[in-house]
Amino acid sequence: MGKILTEVQRHLLRMIFDRGAEGASLALSKWLGRAVSLSGSEVEITRLEQAAELLGPADSLVAACSMELTGRLTGWILLVFEDRSGLALVDMLLHQPVGTTTAWGEIEQSAAKETTNIVGCAYVNALAAHLPATLTRGTAPIRQAESDGSDLVPTPPTFFHEFAGSLLEFALMEQAIELDQVLLIRSEFEAYRRESNLDWTLLFVPTRESLRELIAALAQLELH
Amino acid sequence: MNQMPTMPTPGFTDLPLSTDIVSVAIGRWAVAAAPVKIRTLLGSCVGVVLYDRVVKVGGVAHIVLPDAREAVDHPGKYADTAIPGMIVDFDQRLGGNARSRLVAKLVGGARMFQVPSAKDTKAGLNIGQRNQEAIERILAELRIPILARDLGGEAGRRMTLDTASGMITIKVPGGAEYEI
Amino acid sequence: MKSNKRLLVVDDALFMRKMITGVASEAGWEVVGEAGDGSTAVALYQELRPDLVTMDLVMPVMGGLEALRQIRALDPDAKVIVVTALDQKQALMDSIRDGAIDFIVKPFERRRVLNLLVKLSGTASRSVPG
Numbered sequence: 001m002g003k004i005l006t007e008v009q010r011h012l013l014r015m016i017f018d019r020g021a022e023g024a025s026l027a028l029s030k031w032l033g034r035a036v037s038l039s040g041s042e043v044e045i046t047r048l049e050q051a052a053e054l055l056g057p058a059d060s061l062v063a064a065c066s067m068e069l070t071g072r073l074t075g076w077i078l079l080v081f082e083d084r085s086g087l088a089l090v091d092m093l094l095h096q097p098v099g100t101t102t103a104w105g106e107i108e109q110s111a112a113k114e115t116t117n118i119v120g121c122a123y124v125n126a127l128a129a130h131l132p133a134t135l136t137r138g139t140a141p142i143r144q145a146e147s148d149g150s151d152l153v154p155t156p157p158t159f160f161h162e163f164a165g166s167l168l169e170f171a172l173m174e175q176a177i178e179l180d181q182v183l184l185i186r187s188e189f190e191a192y193r194r195e196s197n198l199d200w201t202l203l204f205v206p207t208r209e210s211l212r213e214l215i216a217a218l219a220q221l222e223l224h
Numbered sequence: 225m226n227q228m229p230t231m232p233t234p235g236f237t238d239l240p241l242s243t244d245i246v247s248v249a250i251g252r253w254a255v256a257a258a259p260v261k262i263r264t265l266l267g268s269c270v271g272v273v274l275y276d277r278v279v280k281v282g283g284v285a286h287i288v289l290p291d292a293r294e295a296v297d298h299p300g301k302y303a304d305t306a307i308p309g310m311i312v313d314f315d316q317r318l319g320g321n322a323r324s325r326l327v328a329k330l331v332g333g334a335r336m337f338q339v340p341s342a343k344d345t346k347a348g349l350n351i352g353q354r355n356q357e358a359i360e361r362i363l364a365e366l367r368i369p370i371l372a373r374d375l376g377g378e379a380g381r382r383m384t385l386d387t388a389s390g391m392i393t394i395k396v397p398g399g400a401e402y403e404i
Numbered sequence: 405m406k407s408n409k410r411l412l413v414v415d416d417a418l419f420m421r422k423m424i425t426g427v428a429s430e431a432g433w434e435v436v437g438e439a440g441d442g443s444t445a446v447a448l449y450q451e452l453r454p455d456l457v458t459m460d461l462v463m464p465v466m467g468g469l470e471a472l473r474q475i476r477a478l479d480p481d482a483k484v485i486v487v488t489a490l491d492q493k494q495a496l497m498d499s500i501r502d503g504a505i506d507f508i509v510k511p512f513e514r515r516r517v518l519n520l521l522v523k524l525s526g527t528a529s530r531s532v533p534g
Contacts (some may be wrong), residue, residue: 004233031511049250114417121489128492151494156416156464160398166380169267170336
C-alpha cells in the first residue's frame, strides 16, 4: 500500500497546522502571562503498532484533556502532559510558586480544562482561517455543533488520566479501522523558564474522512 | 525449564528464555510457558488470553479488528486470523492438538471517544464491542470456553498473564490492580 | 429600590467563573448566580432576572448561542455579553444576530472587561416601579 501522502503534501499540511500552533501559543502566552515557546507542527505518520510509543513509554501514565472537533474539519484535540507539568500550569494560573499544587482537585481540573479550551479554540480559530477553501462544509456531527456554518467548533473538554499507549490507541482507532497507516499532528509547548516544567503536547487527530478531504484539497493545491 | 524451540510465525514474538515479562504490541500475539508473564496494554482493542492449564502454557493476542477480509499480512491484527494463528503456535509447542485443553479470558474493548461524524454508524463506532462479538463467536466455534471477561468501560487496561497460574492481573489508570 | 448591578455568570469552567466573578466584583457588580450550561442559564435568568449576563458559547447540555436566543426570547431587553475562546466568523455573526451586546474573546485583557463592566453598570437602565 502506498504512502498516504506525498512529501510535498506533508509539507503543506505542516504549514497549515503551523498556523494553528502559532495561534495556540499566542493564546497560551496571553493566558499564562508569560512567553510560551512552541515547536513547529510535526506530521506523524505511522502504523498503529508504532503509534503507541509516540508519547513515550506506552504504559507511562499521563494526564490529558480532550475535545472533539466538529464542523468542516473533524477529529480530536488532545492536550497531554505529565502530572507535574499540569500542576505547574495550575500554579501559574493561580499566581503561586510552582510546586504549591500537588493534587487534582475540582478547581485544578477546571483550570486544566479551561486552558485546553483556550488553547484548542485558538488552534482551530487559526485553522479555520487557513484551511483550503475546497474543504466541504462538513458532515453532520453526532452532537449538533453550536453553529452550522463554516466554523470549526470543539466540544467542552474532558480531563482524565490514561496510559499513553492506550490514549493513542483510542484516538487513532477511528482511522485504524480502515487505514494501514495513521496520521496525527503534534506540537510541543514549553515555557521559557527552566523551573516551570511546562512540557505539554498538543495533538490533533483527524477522522479518516477529514484526512481524505485534507489530502484531496492539498492535491488540488499542488496542481496549481 | 523446558523450552521447546518453535519456528517464528507471523505475529509471534521471540521466545523468552528467562522469567521476564514478554510485551505484546498492538496487532501481535505471544505464547510462552510458565513462569513467564505476558503483558499488553489495551484501549479499544481486545486482549484474547488462551491458557493450557495442564501444561501451563499461555498466549495473549492483542486484537484490533474483527476480521481480516482481504488482508494477508499482519494476521495478529484480526480476530479471525490471530486466534487460529495463536492456536497453531500452541500446537507446535505442545506437539499436538492443544485446542481441547485451552480456556480463554477476554480483556479490553473499552471506548473513550465517540466518533464525531454521523456518517460512520456502520463501520464502527463501537469497535470494542464488535471485536468482542467476533472473538466470542470464533471461540464458540472452536469450543474454547471463556472463563472470565473484563471488557468495556472507558479506560485503558494494562493486563499481565501469569502463565504459572493462568491468572490475569489488570491495572487501570489511577486504580488498584485486580485479578481475573 | 433594587440594585441595578446584578450579574449572572455562565461558563462551564469553574475556574473561568471565578475569574469573571473577580473582575465583576472589582467593577462593582454583584454576581447573583452562576450556571455551567445553557439550560441552567435560561432557568436562572428566569428566576433571577439579572441586569447582565456573561455567556460562554461552548458548554455541555445546551450551548451559549441557544441559551442566548432563549433568554432574549423571554426577555427582549436582556443584556448578554458573549465571552468565548471561539473567535470565528459564524460565532461572531450568530452572537450579533441573536442579540449579544458584546463579544469578548478569551483569553481576555482583564482591564478591557473591567472597563466594559464599569461602563455598563453606569448605564444599566432597568426601570423599577415605585
